[in-house]
Amino acid sequence: xxxxxxxxxxxxxxMMFAVALATLPMVGxxxxxxxxxxxxxxxxxxxxxxxxxxFFVLAVAFATDDFSVLYVSQHxxxxxxxxxxxxxxxxxxxxSLLLWIAILSAWAAAVAYRxxxxxxxxxxxxxxxxxIIATGFLLFILFTxxxxxxxxxxxxxxxxxxxPLLQDVGLIIHxxxxxxGYVGFSVAFAFAIAxxxxxxxxxxxxxxxxxxxxxxxxxxxxxxxxxxxxxYYELGWGGWWFWDPVENASLMxxxxxxxxxxxxxxxxxxxxxxxxxxxxxxxxFSLSLLGTFLVRSGVLTSVHAFAADPxxxxxxxxxxxxxxxxxxxxxxxxASQVRSVVSFGATGREAWLLINNILLTILTLTVLLGxxxxxxxxxxxxxxxxxxxxxxxAVFGPIxxxxxxxxxxxxxxxxxxxxGKWLVHIAIMPAILAIAFSALVFTFHVFDWYLWLSFxxxxxxxxxxxxxxxxxxxAARQSIWLRAKKLPRQYYxxxxxxxxxxxxxxxxxxxxxxxTETIVRMAPGDKVVVGNYAFELxxxxxxxxxxxxAEQAIINVYDGDKRVAQMKPEKRLYKARQQMxxxxxxxxxxxxxxxxxxxxxxxxxxxxxxxxxxSFVRWIWLGGLLMMAGGLLAAxxxxxxxxxxx
Amino acid sequence: MRKLLFGLPLMxxxxxxxxxxxxxxxxxxxxxxxxxxxxxxxxxxxxLSSNTVTTNEALPDTPYLMNFWATWCPSCSAEHAxxxxxxxxxxxxxxIDYKDETEAAKKWLAExxxxxxxxxxxxxxxxxxxxxxxxxxxxxxxxxxxxxxxxHQGVVNAEVWKTLKGxxxx
Amino acid sequence: xxxxxxxxxxxxxxxxxxxxxxxxxxxYALSQNINLFYSxxxxxQGEAPSNVAIRAGGMVVENSVRRDPKSLGVxxxxxxxxxxxxxxYEGILPDLFREGQGIVAQGRLNEYGVLVASEVLAKHDExxxxxxxxxxxxxxxxx
Numbered sequence: 001x002x003x004x005x006x007x008x009x010x011x012x013x014x015m016m017f018a019v020a021l022a023t024l025p026m027v028g029x030x031x032x033x034x035x036x037x038x039x040x041x042x043x044x045x046x047x048x049x050x051x052x053x054x055f056f057v058l059a060v061a062f063a064t065d066d067f068s069v070l071y072v073s074q075h076x077x078x079x080x081x082x083x084x085x086x087x088x089x090x091x092x093x094x095x096s097l098l099l100w101i102a103i104l105s106a107w108a109a110a111v112a113y114r115x116x117x118x119x120x121x122x123x124x125x126x127x128x129x130x131x132i133i134a135t136g137f138l139l140f141i142l143f144t145x146x147x148x149x150x151x152x153x154x155x156x157x158x159x160x161x162x163x164p165l166l167q168d169v170g171l172i173i174h175x176x177x178x179x180x181g182y183v184g185f186s187v188a189f190a191f192a193i194a195x196x197x198x199x200x201x202x203x204x205x206x207x208x209x210x211x212x213x214x215x216x217x218x219x220x221x222x223x224x225x226x227x228x229x230x231x232y233y234e235l236g237w238g239g240w241w242f243w244d245p246v247e248n249a250s251l252m253x254x255x256x257x258x259x260x261x262x263x264x265x266x267x268x269x270x271x272x273x274x275x276x277x278x279x280x281x282x283x284x285f286s287l288s289l290l291g292t293f294l295v296r297s298g299v300l301t302s303v304h305a306f307a308a309d310p311x312x313x314x315x316x317x318x319x320x321x322x323x324x325x326x327x328x329x330x331x332x333x334x335a336s337q338v339r340s341v342v343s344f345g346a347t348g349r350e351a352w353l354l355i356n357n358i359l360l361t362i363l364t365l366t367v368l369l370g371x372x373x374x375x376x377x378x379x380x381x382x383x384x385x386x387x388x389x390x391x392x393x394a395v396f397g398p399i400x401x402x403x404x405x406x407x408x409x410x411x412x413x414x415x416x417x418x419x420g421k422w423l424v425h426i427a428i429m430p431a432i433l434a435i436a437f438s439a440l441v442f443t444f445h446v447f448d449w450y451l452w453l454s455f456x457x458x459x460x461x462x463x464x465x466x467x468x469x470x471x472x473x474x475a476a477r478q479s480i481w482l483r484a485k486k487l488p489r490q491y492y493x494x495x496x497x498x499x500x501x502x503x504x505x506x507x508x509x510x511x512x513x514x515x516t517e518t519i520v521r522m523a524p525g526d527k528v529v530v531g532n533y534a535f536e537l538x539x540x541x542x543x544x545x546x547x548x549x550a551e552q553a554i555i556n557v558y559d560g561d562k563r564v565a566q567m568k569p570e571k572r573l574y575k576a577r578q579q580m581x582x583x584x585x586x587x588x589x590x591x592x593x594x595x596x597x598x599x600x601x602x603x604x605x606x607x608x609x610x611x612x613x614x615s616f617v618r619w620i621w622l623g624g625l626l627m628m629a630g631g632l633l634a635a636x637x638x639x640x641x642x643x644x645x646x
Numbered sequence: 647m648r649k650l651l652f653g654l655p656l657m658x659x660x661x662x663x664x665x666x667x668x669x670x671x672x673x674x675x676x677x678x679x680x681x682x683x684x685x686x687x688x689x690x691x692x693x694l695s696s697n698t699v700t701t702n703e704a705l706p707d708t709p710y711l712m713n714f715w716a717t718w719c720p721s722c723s724a725e726h727a728x729x730x731x732x733x734x735x736x737x738x739x740x741x742i743d744y745k746d747e748t749e750a751a752k753k754w755l756a757e758x759x760x761x762x763x764x765x766x767x768x769x770x771x772x773x774x775x776x777x778x779x780x781x782x783x784x785x786x787x788x789x790x791x792x793x794x795x796x797x798h799q800g801v802v803n804a805e806v807w808k809t810l811k812g813x814x815x816x
Numbered sequence: 817x818x819x820x821x822x823x824x825x826x827x828x829x830x831x832x833x834x835x836x837x838x839x840x841x842x843x844y845a846l847s848q849n850i851n852l853f854y855s856x857x858x859x860x861q862g863e864a865p866s867n868v869a870i871r872a873g874g875m876v877v878e879n880s881v882r883r884d885p886k887s888l889g890v891x892x893x894x895x896x897x898x899x900x901x902x903x904x905y906e907g908i909l910p911d912l913f914r915e916g917q918g919i920v921a922q923g924r925l926n927e928y929g930v931l932v933a934s935e936v937l938a939k940h941d942e943x944x945x946x947x948x949x950x951x952x953x954x955x956x957x958x959x
Contacts, residue, residue: 331652332656
């Protein structure tokens with residue numbers, strides 16, 4: 001038995017180390033004191049250890065059903081399977097905040113470990129900036145949201161259980177991945193701030209920040225992909241993206257982070273967009289923080305929102321003002337002094353990447369606007385509104401398609417300037433092929449010009465990616481494989497990620513084009529034909545889960561006379577919360593998913609049943625995984641292994 | 647001019663921060679009680695101590711709190727001690743024992759003290775529906791002439807009391 | 817004109833054009849897709865437009881849920897305790913839908929003042945428990 005107080009105590013100690021980390025190296029930097037500067041590394045390690053100790057203590061409290069801890073009693077239950085008990089740690093506000101800070105400290109420790117290759121003062125200042133963020137969040141946990149509060153002497157015999165929606169494998173991995181992503185952007189942020197403080201606003205900070213940004217971006221991509229997948233099978237509506245404020249809160253840093261990855265490349269390689277890249281790094285992390293604020297302060301309504309508490313809201317807002325406001329102020333003062341000579345041609349790669357940045361920023365802002373519009377509307381007392389998904393679809397669709405068109409061209413262009421004629425020459429065949437092929441596909445389907453155009457664009461991207469690779473490997477009289485092997489990982493990462501975008505886009509197009517949804521009333525023996533399949537309700541049985549009872553319908557699926565699947569959707573009643581939950585049944589496939597969720601029981605034996613057939617829906621997440629792999633591959637390019645500055 | 651341009655992001659952020667600050671603490675779910683500014687609906691309830699039928703006539707003619715509670719409600723036991731403090735300060739609290747068993751309620755008050763000037767039993771929950779409550783505890787501020795001034799959902803504590811007090815002094 | 821300046825003019829022109837297009841797209845999409853929220857009282861007093869997508873919500877009145885035995889149609893009444901609103905819906909109600917629960921429906925008002933819903937959402941709250949649920953919870957603990 002470990003006392004939860006140890007965790008609380010470790011957190012207080014960690015907070016002290018964080019304060020030291022936030023101040024000592026900074027003082028060292030201004031007084032040119034080497035000892036203070038070198039203290040950054042050990043301070044980071046100790047802080048990280050202490051935070052993880054307290055994380056471990058809380059995990060043990062969950063695993064051993066210590067319901068004397070208020071937070072455990074609110075989010076766990078003795079009947080919960082063990083893996084859910086441990087992951088219930090991040091099922092509520094307090095614990096997920098502890099996860100947030102634990103991940104931040106892990107990133108800081110990783111930066112500390114690699115900081116020797118950085119020039120003298122940069123490493124300590126970067127760590128100090130991370131120390132400032134850590135201090136803020138540790139204070140937040142200790143003052144408003146400690147997960148270690150005890151219910152003594154008389155504590156409940158059992159806990160209130162984890163929200164049934166969250167009792168799922170998706171939840172075990174989704175939040176940690178998501179947090180790895182958006183907390184990871186703090187590293188790029190810290191590098192940018194350090195560059196502003198030390199005045200070394202040249203291309204080198206971009207070089208150091210790139211691998212870190214790529215890795216965080218890859219995690220965030222994975223986190224969002226998992227979140228979308230989870231929402232798809234767990235919420236029982238068969239949708240894969242709902243434009244819910246919480247989803248948007250993770251999408252915005254992803255969009256800004258994508259822009260950041262590209263602008264870092266330009267800054268590193270060409271030394272242009274310097275102050276813009278710094279702003280983007282600040283912007284990306286600010287959006288991560290904003291997401292944290294929106295989800296926890298209760299200013300927006302959402303299906304996922306944590307219970308609202310105004311004092312917490314004020315605290316996070318203050319934190320936001322200090323961190324974001326402070327960095328923007330620093331930016332206003334310092335970045336205005338940087339004068340970079342911008343000179344590149346209208347068709348050079350810089351220009352294409354500038355377009356990429358503009359479009360991604362616009363996309364971020366449209367999502368931001370849609371998410372915050374109800375709030376602004378309410379602030380001016382204009383009424384209570386909600387912005388529907390159609391807004392996002394109408395705005396997001398066309399702009400991202402435009403972006404993908406440019407994605408086809410940019411990688412083939414050359415730095416500084418590219419001959420316009422050459423670009424046309426090389427792009428014309430893929431364009432014609434894409435349009436023709438897409439038209440061919442649509443002869444088998446009801447024509448819809450928007451989907452047709454989208455599909456052409458997806459194909460165009462694939463063809464251009466392939467064309468680029470062939471050009472690069474077949475340029476000289478060497479064997480293709482030899483040359484292919486020589487191309488840097490960074491390049492393959494880019495290809496893979498771009499290809500992933502095309503895969504996701506194809507998934508999105510087919511899901512919206514070729515999906516069927518039917519809601520029917522079914523009694524045992526009833527047969528319903530949906531698309532190419534026949535669904536027959538065999539009957540329903542009662543089953544007993546570890547912490548729920550369920551009614552399970554058994555539905556046989558036939559393709560012609562052949563039975564292709566037996567699907568078992570459930571309606572569960574979770575005992576502790578007396579909460580009903582729909583557990584959808586899935587029959588996944590590479591080109592189609594069958595999806596059944598139960599509605600209400602209409603009579604003794606009849607159910608309302610919702611049946612979907614979704615074409616290519618897996619491609620959406622497959623694309624996400626490819627993008628993630630691309631990001632990781634690029635981050636582990638050989639050139640980052642050499643020591644910087646050599 | 648150049649400085650101004652680089653200061654733009656900061657200014658945009660400050661504007662956003664102000665909007666956020668205004669929105670904080672506003673309950674986005676809050677459905678304003680339709681009864682605010684209206685008379686307490688008519689009722690006929692049994693008084694817990696005297697076991698007699700009671701109507702609106704019996705309600706106090708000075709401002710008071712109307713507190714919906716029940717023995718099955720954990721949050722009610724959390725706020726009970728604070729209600730006791732308020733009663734000692736001379737705040738008039740009318741208790742409505744909501745969807746509860748009379749014997750359990752009597753036992754509860756005997757054990758934990760009784761902060762209420764009177765307790766009415768709403769066993770069926772009809773009066774609760776008329777008052778538009780969605781659960782317990784819920785507390786209303788009602789003026790001397792029987793007009794509903796304010797409604798609070800959830801536990802009453804020192805923080806909430808500041809707001810309630812403001813309404814009582816109007 | 818100086819070639820560099822000319823280039824710059826073209827660039828500025830393109831940026832202006834694109835931003836104008838984006839802004840108008842956003843404005844149009846927003847004007848089409850925001851849904852105002854109305855309470856049953858506001859609807860009863862004729863404040864809500866008919867045949868425009870709106871949101872309305874309230875508590876589901878006990879014993880007001882009527883199902884069509886043959887289809888998935890359902891009619892129920894919500895109240896804000898001053899006025900009531902009848903809602904018609906065809907489809908599957910959310911898991912958390914029950915009488916006495918607060919719900920929000922999105923749909924259009926027809927000429928009879930009935931909200932024909934395309935979507936019904938039930939909000940659930942982590943901390944605040946309706947009495948029935950709490951009672952059941954206590955019972956299950958006592959066993």
